[in-house]
Amino acid sequence: xxxxxxxxxxxxxxxxxxxxxxxxxxxxxxxxxxxxxxxxxxxxxxxxxxxxxxxxxxxxxxxxxxxxxxxxxxxxxxxxxxxxxxxxxxxxxxxxxxxxxxxxxxxxxxxxxxxxxxxxxxxxxxxxxxxxxxxxxxxxxxxxxxxxxxxxxxxxxxxxxxxxxxxxxxxxxxxxxxxxxxxxxxxxxxxxxxxxxxxxxxxxxxxxxxxxxxxxxxxxxxxxxxxxxxxxxxxxxxxxxxxxxxxxxxxxxxxxxxxxxxxxxxxxxxxxxxxxxxxxxxxxxxxxxxxxxxxxxxxxxxxxxx
Amino acid sequence: xxxxxxxxxxxxxxxxxxxxxxxxxxxxxxxxxxxxxxxxxxxxxxxxxxxxxxxxxxxxxxxxxxxxxxxxxxxxxxxxxxxxxxxxxxxxxxxxxxxxxxxxxxxxxxxxxxxxxxxxxxxxxxxxxxxxxxxxxxxxxxxxxxxxxxxxxxxxxxxxxxxxxxxxxxxxxxxxxxxxxxxxxxxxxxxxxxxxxxxxxxxxxxxxxxxxxxxxxxxxxxxxxxxxxxxxxxxxxxxxxxxxxxxxxxxxxxxxxxxxxxxxxxxxxxxxxxxxxxxxxxxxxxxxxxxxxxxxxxxxxxxxxxxxxxxxxxxxxxxxxxxxxxxxxxxxxxxxx
Ligand SMILES: Nc1ncnc2c1ncn2[C@@H]1O[C@H](COP(=O)(O)OP(=O)(O)OP(=O)(O)O)[C@@H](O)[C@H]1O
Ligand SMILES: [Mg+2]
Numbered sequence: 280x281x282x283x284x285x286x287x288x289x290x291x292x293x294x295x296x297x298x299x300x301x302x303x304x305x306x307x308x309x310x311x312x313x314x315x316x317x318x319x320x321x322x323x324x325x326x327x328x329x330x331x332x333x334x335x336x337x338x339x340x341x342x343x344x345x346x347x348x349x350x351x352x353x354x355x356x357x358x359x360x361x362x363x364x365x366x367x368x369x370x371x372x373x374x375x376x377x378x379x380x381x382x383x384x385x386x387x388x389x390x391x392x393x394x395x396x397x398x399x400x401x402x403x404x405x406x407x408x409x410x411x412x413x414x415x416x417x418x419x420x421x422x423x424x425x426x427x428x429x430x431x432x433x434x435x436x437x438x439x440x441x442x443x444x445x446x447x448x449x450x451x452x453x454x455x456x457x458x459x460x461x462x463x464x465x466x467x468x469x470x471x472x473x474x475x476x477x478x479x480x481x482x483x484x485x486x487x488x489x490x491x492x493x494x495x496x497x498x499x500x501x502x503x504x505x506x507x508x509x510x511x512x513x514x515x516x517x518x519x520x521x522x523x524x525x526x527x528x529x530x531x532x533x534x535x536x537x538x539x540x541x542x543x544x545x546x547x548x549x550x551x552x553x554x555x556x557x558x559x560x561x562x563x564x565x566x567x568x569x570x571x572x573x574x575x576x577x578x579x580x581x582x583x584x585x
Numbered sequence: 586x587x588x589x590x591x592x593x594x595x596x597x598x599x600x601x602x603x604x605x606x607x608x609x610x611x612x613x614x615x616x617x618x619x620x621x622x623x624x625x626x627x628x629x630x631x632x633x634x635x636x637x638x639x640x641x642x643x644x645x646x647x648x649x650x651x652x653x654x655x656x657x658x659x660x661x662x663x664x665x666x667x668x669x670x671x672x673x674x675x676x677x678x679x680x681x682x683x684x685x686x687x688x689x690x691x692x693x694x695x696x697x698x699x700x701x702x703x704x705x706x707x708x709x710x711x712x713x714x715x716x717x718x719x720x721x722x723x724x725x726x727x728x729x730x731x732x733x734x735x736x737x738x739x740x741x742x743x744x745x746x747x748x749x750x751x752x753x754x755x756x757x758x759x760x761x762x763x764x765x766x767x768x769x770x771x772x773x774x775x776x777x778x779x780x781x782x783x784x785x786x787x788x789x790x791x792x793x794x795x796x797x798x799x800x801x802x803x804x805x806x807x808x809x810x811x812x813x814x815x816x817x818x819x820x821x822x823x824x825x826x827x828x829x830x831x832x833x834x835x836x837x838x839x840x841x842x843x844x845x846x847x848x849x850x851x852x853x854x855x856x857x858x859x860x861x862x863x864x865x866x867x868x869x870x871x872x873x874x875x876x877x878x879x880x881x882x883x884x885x886x887x888x889x890x891x892x893x894x895x896x897x898x899x900x901x902x903x904x905x906x907x908x909x910x911x912x913x914x915x916x917x918x919x920x921x922x
Contacts, residue, residue, distance in 0.1 A: 475687035482648055483702045483751065484675030497692040 312501070315577040322573035328566040332559070336383030345374035347381040347533040356549045367551040369541065375551055378538050379559050385534040386515050386563065389445065393452045393514035394507055400453075401460035402503055406491055408461070409468020409499075419465075422458045430455040434517060438526040445528050452517045460506045467499040474498070501578045505571055512567035519560055535560045595621035596659060596791045597645065597759055603653030604640050604815075610861040614640040616815040618654070622808070624758075627785065627792040629806030629823075631799055631838070633857050637815035638795045639683075642761045645793060646678055647671060658759065676706045679752035683764040685744035689736040695722075695747055696732040702755045717754065724787075725750045725780060742773035749781065753788060760785075761793045766801065778805060799842055803827055808893075811835045814860055814868040817887075821894030831896040833875050850874050867899070875900060 316322050335342065345364075351372030359367040359375075366375035408415045425433065437451035471477060472495070480494050521527035522536025530537075535556040542553035598621040606612040615637040622628040630638045643649040645656055647663045656663045658678060666674060679702075682688035689698060699718040703709055709717060719729060725746040736744055745765060752760055762781065766774040778801065785792055796802050802809055803823060810820040811834060819832040830836045833850060840848045851874045858864055864871050867880040879899050888901040 475682060475684060476690050478648060479680070479682060479688040479748075480690065480701075482646060482675065482680040483705070484672050484755075485701065485705050486672065489705065493693065494690055 312577060316574075319573050319577055321569050322577065325566040325569040325573065328562060329570065332383060332563055332566070333387060335380055336387050339377070339380035339384060342380055343374065343377045345377040347373060347377040348531070349373060356545065356552075358549075359551050359555075366555045367549070369538075369549070369552045370545050375538075375555050378533050379535070379555050382533045382535045382538055382556060383559060385445065385528060385532055386518060386560075389448055389452070389518045389534075390511045390514045392449050393456060393517075394511045396449070397453045397457045397510060398460060398503060398507055401457050401506075402464050402496075402499065404457075405461045405464025406468050406495060406499065409465040410472060410487075410491060410495070415465070418461075422461060425454070425458050431517075431520065434521060435524070435526060438521050443526055443529045445532055448518050448521055448527050451521065451526075452514050455517070456510050456513055460503070460510060463502050463506055464499050467502050468495055471495040471498040505574045505578060508567045508571035508574060512564050512571070515560070515563055515567070594623075594660070596624045597622040597793070598657040599641075599645060599654070600657070601654035602641065602644055602651055602656065604637075604644055604649060605652045612859075612861045613863055614815050614860055615644060615651075616863075618812075618815070618817055620808075620810055620817065620820060622759075622791055622793060624791055625789055626808060627794055627806045629802035629809040630793065630795045630812060631797060631802050631809060632812035633797060635857055635860060636812040637860070638797075638812055639763050640815075641812070642680070642763045642793060642795050646675075646680055646761055648680070673706070676702070676708075676755045677757050678759040678761070679755070679757040681745070681748055681752050681760060681762040681765045683768050685741060685748045685768065686736060688748055689744060689751075691736045694733055694735055698736075698747065699732075699751055699754055702751060706755060708755060718750075721750045721754055724753075724784065740773075741769045742777055745769060745777055746780065749777075749784065753784060753790075756788065757790065759791045759793065761795070763795045764797065765794075767796065767798065774801075781805070799838055811838065814858065814863050816868060816897065818869065818898070819894075819896040820887075821890075825891060825894040829890075829894075831890055831894075831901050832869075832898045833873050833900075834869050835896075837874075867897075 343365075351368065353372065354362060354364070354368050355370055355372045357364050357368040357372075359365060361367065364374050364376065366379060368374055369378070404418060408418045434451040434455045437454055438447050441447040441450060474494075477490060477494050480490050485493070518527060518534060519536030519539065522534050523540050525540065527536050528534045538556040539553055539560075542549075542556070546553045600619055602615055602618040603613075604615040606614055618637075618641060620628065630641060632638055640649065644651050647656065651664070658674070661674075663671065663674070693701070696718060699721065700714050703714045703717065708714070718732070722729065722731060727743060727746055727750075731739070731743075731747075736747070739747065745768075749765070765781065766777050769777060781792070782805065784790070792805075794802065794805050796805075806823055808821070809823055809826045810817045811826070811832065812818065813834050819826065819830065819835045826835065827839070830839055836850050837853045839845060840850055840852075853872050853874075855872050858868075858871055864881075865884075866882050867873070867876070867885050870876045870880040873880065877899075883899070885897045885899045885901075887895040887897050889895050890901060
């Protein structure tokens with residue numbers, strides 16, 4: 280999956296940096312990143328899609344008068360466009376357009392929180408691990424332990440243990456998604472540790488905590504950024520997967536995953552119940568992965584042209 | 586340039602310093618190095634690439650842990666200081682690196698870079714720091730407008746000026762300058778060297794100056810040590826080293842300077858051996874045009890040829906007095922007169 284690819288990137292990047300004179304690639308430098316981002320079509324395109332999806336989710340009450348959970352047995356299984364139901368209604372007469380919009384909010388919340396929490400933990404632990412061999416020895420065993428389980432099994436176990444709710448989904452996905460990012464941050468920190476500017480900082484008398492924050496963190500920021508969009512997409516997909524097997528959000532919350540589950544039995548006569556949440560999900564995942572790839576290109580030292 | 590020699594106790598004393606990297610095979614980067622630098626002096630360390638100059642500089646500032654020996658700075662053994670004390674002591678000893686761009690934090694503006702040493706050592710109040718940074722920037726010949734720029738906006742020479750300003754901002758007593766101009770264009774090398782000399786004079790600093798260029802060292806230094814494979818081969822006042830060099834390695838290096846009169850020795854053959862496979866006996870024996878059988882058996886002691894001028898060569902035995910301290914801890918028995 281995409282997580283492993285980005286892992287490889289950091290290893291290659293580390294080798295590029297490691298060989299001979301340790302010189303930072305141009306692309307890891309902040310002032311080139313923004314320029315390249317604006318010139319990269321894929322990046323602009325995927326950011327555009329994500330912005331539209333986000334705005335739709337946030338502005339849901341303004342875009343529809345229907346509530347996603349209002350049952351209307353009289354108007355069951357209406358086709359798209361009929362009677363003011365843009366995306367039709369499901370088997371309980373709920374408005375699919377509203378489900379997609381409000382479900383997007385769940386996706387957004389889960390994605391944002393999982394990404395934020397796991398990236399912060401991964402960044403802090405990864406930095407410490409890359410910098411302090413003693414921390415590293417312990418932490419890497421823990422990481423190996425967690426990563427030896429297939430992530431869906433681990434997430435299922437965690438979600439099953441805590442019972443279905445949004446908080447559970449966030450917790451379960453965070454537990455799964457910390458580790459690959461942690462390894463990536465650690466890899467960059469290992470490289471950064473050898474940089475001349477870090478030694479120069481030490482020679483000046485800069486304390487270790489400030490070295491980590493002011494010297495090393497800016498370097499690991501780039502891989503963290505790339506990782507963020509992949510983690511976000513993994514979280515969105517993970518939420519849908521957990522909801523789909525019934526271990527996701529509770530019945531009072533709408534999400535694309537739970538909408539897909541409920542659509543299962545009706546897909547043959549009411550395709551729209553499955554297709555619209557499905558399109559929203561695919562579009563989000565696609566945009567996030569495109570963005571991740573674009574960021575990787577932008578920040579890839581091998582593509583760095585001065 | 587003439588400088589006054591003060592006969593006070595040395596600011597820096599290096600005793601039997603050694604550093605071995607790794608295990609298989611161990612790389613003996615520095616072996617049994619002794620020297621001392623008096624307050625206000627410039628001490629030059631010359632030698633070919635891989636002779637252990639940078640490692641010595643790092644050991645002196647304890648950016649590296651020595652494998653053997655000790656460093657006394659202002660009379661204190663740096664090895665006895667705790668982590669925090671050592672960090673605080675760094676205020677008094679700073680380093681200038683060969684690669685100015687690599688040594689500057691490119692995410693920090695010049696203002697932040699120059700204020701950082703003051704900040705982390707808790708020196709001056711914000712207004713005082715601002716003042717000090719501006720004064721120093723002026724002293725290294727950069728305009729005030731440079732303060733809010735970032736390292737990538739400068740040329741190599743300007744970056745090195747910034748690095749010099751950073752090293753000076755806490756008013757250190759000792760500066761280790763590791764090949765500070767060898768990464769720069771020839772056209773700006775002289776300017777930066779002159780700047781260093783002037784600053785040293787005005788700030789009364791002591792300088793450990795590392796270079797592979799004998800002409801630069803002659804221009805800058807009062808005392809000179811010639812290193813080869815991690816050892817000091819010859820050490821003495823500038824005049825002695827340049828007018829009456831004794832060690833064949835020193836003479837060969839001097840011969841290699843273009844346009845420096847008659848050649849004393851045939852050209853050096855071969856390359857410097859790897860520091861992980863240092864030949865037994867005299868380390869220079871694989872390339873020395875004057876080597877004889879004893880050089881392959883016995884490591885030479887340091888012989889004193891004149892006050893302060895020592896050489897680690899068997900040929901110096903006839904001319905000089907064996908010095909109290911041997912050049913190398915692992916000296917073979919029976920050496921010396
Ligand atoms: N961190 C390290 N790990 C392993 N070996 C090292 C390390 N630092 C230096 N060395 C080795 O120690 C030897 C001396 O290196 P040093 O950098 O001190 O030489 P130098 O005289 O400064 O050379 P140059 O003119 O190339 O800068 C070299 O063979 C080098 O490969
Ligand atoms: Mg060097």
